[in-house]
Amino acid sequence: MMGLFWKALDLAALATEHAQFKDWWWKVQIGKCYYRLGLYREAEKQFKSALKQQDMVDTILYLAKVYLRLDQPVTALNLFKQGLDRFPGEVTLICGIARIYEEMNNISTAAEYYKDVLKQDNTHVEAIACIGSNHFYSDQPEIALRFYRRLLQMGVHNCQLFNNLGLCCFYAQQYDMTLSSFERALFLAENEEETADVWYNLGHVAVGIGDLNLAYQCFKLTLINNNNYAEAYNNLAVLEMRKGHIEQARAFLQTASSLAPHMYEPHFNFAILSEKVGDLQRSYAAAKKSEEAFPGHVDTQQLIKELKQHFAVL
Numbered sequence: 001m002m003g004l005f006w007k008a009l010d011l012a013a014l015a016t017e018h019a020q021f022k023d024w025w026w027k028v029q030i031g032k033c034y035y036r037l038g039l040y041r042e043a044e045k046q047f048k049s050a051l052k053q054q055d056m057v058d059t060i061l062y063l064a065k066v067y068l069r070l071d072q073p074v075t076a077l078n079l080f081k082q083g084l085d086r087f088p089g090e091v092t093l094i095c096g097i098a099r100i101y102e103e104m105n106n107i108s109t110a111a112e113y114y115k116d117v118l119k120q121d122n123t124h125v126e127a128i129a130c131i132g133s134n135h136f137y138s139d140q141p142e143i144a145l146r147f148y149r150r151l152l153q154m155g156v157h158n159c160q161l162f163n164n165l166g167l168c169c170f171y172a173q174q175y176d177m178t179l180s181s182f183e184r185a186l187f188l189a190e191n192e193e194e195t196a197d198v199w200y201n202l203g204h205v206a207v208g209i210g211d212l213n214l215a216y217q218c219f220k221l222t223l224i225n226n227n228n229y230a231e232a233y234n235n236l237a238v239l240e241m242r243k244g245h246i247e248q249a250r251a252f253l254q255t256a257s258s259l260a261p262h263m264y265e266p267h268f269n270f271a272i273l274s275e276k277v278g279d280l281q282r283s284y285a286a287a288k289k290s291e292e293a294f295p296g297h298v299d300t301q302q303l304i305k306e307l308k309q310h311f312a313v314l
Contacts, residue, residue, distance in 0.1 A: 009033035024053035031062060040066050057087055064096055073100050091120045098130065107134050125156055133164065141171040159188040163198050170205050178205065196226035203235060212239055230260035237269055249273055257289075264294035271303055280310055 012033060016026035031046035047063040050056075060083040067076040080097045087093060098113035111134040114127035121127075132147030145168045151161055166181030182202055189195040203218030216239050222232040237252035250273060256266035267290035274283035284307045290300045 005033050005036045009037070022053070024050040024056075024059075027053070028056075028059055028062065031059075031066075035062070035066060035069075040069050044070075055086060057083065057090055057092060061092060061096065068100070073104060076100055089120050091117055091124065094120070095124070095126065098127070102130065107137065110134070123154060125151060125154070129161070129164075132168075136164070136168055136171075141168045144168045145172055145174070157188065159185045159190065159194040159198065161185075162188060163194075163201055166198075167201050167204070170208065192225040196222045196229055196232075199225065200229065200232055203232070207235075212242070215239065228259055230256045230263060230266070233259065234263070234266045234269065237266070237273075241269070241273060246273065246277060261289075262293055264290045264297055264300065267293060268297065268300050268303075271300070275303065275307070280307055283307060284311075 009030060012026050012029040016023060016030060021027075027046045027050035031043045031050065034040070034043035034046060044063065044066050047059055047066065050059050051063070060079060064076040064079050067073070067079065077097060077100050080093050080100075083093045084090060084097075094113055094117050098110045098117065101107075101110035101113065111131050114124075114130045117124050117127040118131070128147050128151055132144045132151075135141075135147065136144035145165070148161060148165045148168060152165075162181045162185035166178050166185060169175070169177040169181055182198055182205075185198045186195065189198060199218050199221040203215045203222065206212070206215035206218055216236065219232045219236045219239070222229050223236075226232075233252045233256035237249040237256065240246075240249035240252060250270070253266045253270040253273065256263070257270065260266070267286045271283045271286035271290060274280070274286060284304070287300055287304045287307065290297060291304065294300065
C-alpha cells in the first residue's frame with residue numbers, strides 16, 4: 001500500500017512541476033500523500049503553500065489533521081478559528097473545534113460549539129449526539145433523552161445510540177424502555193468493543209437495581225468481549241471486596257490500574273483494600289497515585305490524612 005502512495009507522490013510532484021508550482025490543487029495532493037506516508041512536516045509545508053495560493057476549507061481541514069497528528073491541538077484550534085474568520089458559519093470548521101475540545105475533555109465548551117453547529121445545520125447527527133451526552137453527564141438524563149429521540153426520528157439506528165438511550169431511560173426512571181433499548185443495542189453491535197460497552201452499561205443498571213449477581217455476570221461478559229476494559233475490572237474488584245474475596249479483588253484492581261493508570265478509581269479502591277487488611281504502606285502509595293490522577297477527590301484526601309495520622313502514632 002505504501003508503494004502506491006510513493007507512486008502517487010511522484011505523479012503529483014511531476015504534475016505540480018509541470019504547472020510551474022502555481023497549481024494549488026496538486027500541492028494539496030502532494031500534502032495528502034505525505035500525510036499518508038507519515039511525513040507530517042512535509043505535508044504541513046504543502047498545505048500551507050496551497051492555502052497561500054487558494055483559500056479552501058478542505059485544505060484547512062487537512063492541515064488541522066496534520067497538527068493533530070503532531071499532537072498540537074492548540075495550533076489546530078487556532079487554525080480553525082482563523083478559518084472561521086474567513087468562512088463564517090462553516091459547519092466543518094466549527095465541528096473541528098468542537099471535536100478538539102471534546103478530545104481535551106472540555107465537554108462543556110465542546111457542547112457550546114456543537115450548539116453553534118446546530119444553528120447552521122439542525123440535522124447534524126454528531127452535534128445532537130454530543131449535546132445529548134453533555135446533558136447526560138450533567139445529571140440531566142431527561143433532556144438528553146430528547147436529543148437521542150430526535151436522532152431516532154431522523155432514522156439513526158446504531159448500537160451507540162441505543163446504548164446511550166438505555167442508560168438515559170434508566171436514570172430518567174423510564175424503566176419500560178431501558179432493557180428494550182439495550183437489547184436493540186446488542187442486536188446492532190458491529191464488533192466486540194461495542195458489545196462490551198453495552199454489557200458494561202447493563203452492569204451499571206444491575207448495580208442500580210441492587211442485583212449484584214447480575215452485575216457480576218454483566219461485567220464478566222464485558223471482559224469476554226473486551227479483555228482490556230479497565231472499568232469492568234475495577235467494578236468486578238468492588239463486587240469481590242463486598243464478598244470478602246481480598247486476593248481476587250486485589251488482582252482485578254492491579255489489572256485495572258495497569259491498563260488505565262490515568263484512572264483514579266482502581267488506585268483509590270486498592271488503597272481502601274490495603275488499609276482494611278492493615279497494609280498501610282501500600283495503601284498510602286496507592287492513595288498518592290489516586291491523588292495524582294484526581295487531585296480534587298475528597299475521599300482520597302481524607303484517606304491520606306487518616307494514614308498520615310496512623311504513621312504519626314507509629
